[in-house]
Amino acid sequence: MGRCCCSLKVWQLGSSSPNFTLEGHEKGVNCIDYYSGGDKPYLISGADDRLVKIWDYQNKTCVQTLEGHAQNVSCASFHPELPIIITGSEDGTVRIWHSSTYRLESTLNYGMERVWCVASLRGSNNVALGYDEGSIIVKLGREEPAMSMDANGKIIWAKHSEVQQANLKAMGDAEIKDGERLPLAVKDMGSCEIYPQTIQHNPNGR
Structure with a gap:
């Protein structure tokens, strides 16, 4: 997987030519992530156009666009356990979206300047967030049902x-x-x- 200007290109390992290209962003793509659930052939991308896009890589179509960030989107991720999408931006906010309805569930702002990365661990509700001024770990949802x-x-x-x-x-x-x-x-x-x-x-x- 890689980016070229405003598009996403998907390669087969060992191949020098991309299998296909996904186009839809108006500015450079900064981040991508595959949905690991297995029931949806989806991937997610965030770009300098301040948008987050969810793609069906089998049909090669954009199935949803998430809007709301005020600056470049620097990271976007499907949570491996919870039914949520986590996005971070240079506007300093982390946004939590429902992964089925795509509704905005929550906006987090810890005042640590720009958000650069987000990481989560299968089997845990903890999420690590990286900022200009440091990193923090937050717990989302509840561990027990x-x-x-x-x-x-x-x-x-x-x-x-x-x-x-x-x-x-x-x-x-x-x-x-x-x-x-x-x-x-x-x-x-x-x-x-x-x-x-x-x-x-x-x-x-x-």
Whole structure:
């Protein structure tokens, strides 16, 4: 992957010629990142035109443009765990976008001048941010899932934006050792557009 003026070029390893070119930015591209989730053939780019673009590299089209930064976009990244996109700019702000709705969720400004890089780690909600005046680590979202359980043993929880359920009574009289993971049958209930901080359900199912 590389940049040439306002375009992105994608190479196969070992090839001297690009496989294809993605065009859409009006000024130089500063950063790129692949979506690592596996369910979407997406990559993201940020440029001096102050825009962030999400691309489908199979269809070779731009699927969304994120606007809002007041200066050059210097870094853009899909978070490996949370359903968010993180972008940083020379305007000193870090913006958090929902990776499905592309809605702006939050704007962070720590007063440390220009933002140059962002890094996140799979399995963690911590995000490292690099600025002109130093670097910081912030924690986004919550490490443990939001959960609700009723008197009948039904449990509903949100893992990021995915909602799942299980029932403790379905285990019957199975003997469980102390500290052993419960062998629950998990059922997917769908997803929500927001990142749930709390969850509560009605025991009668309504």
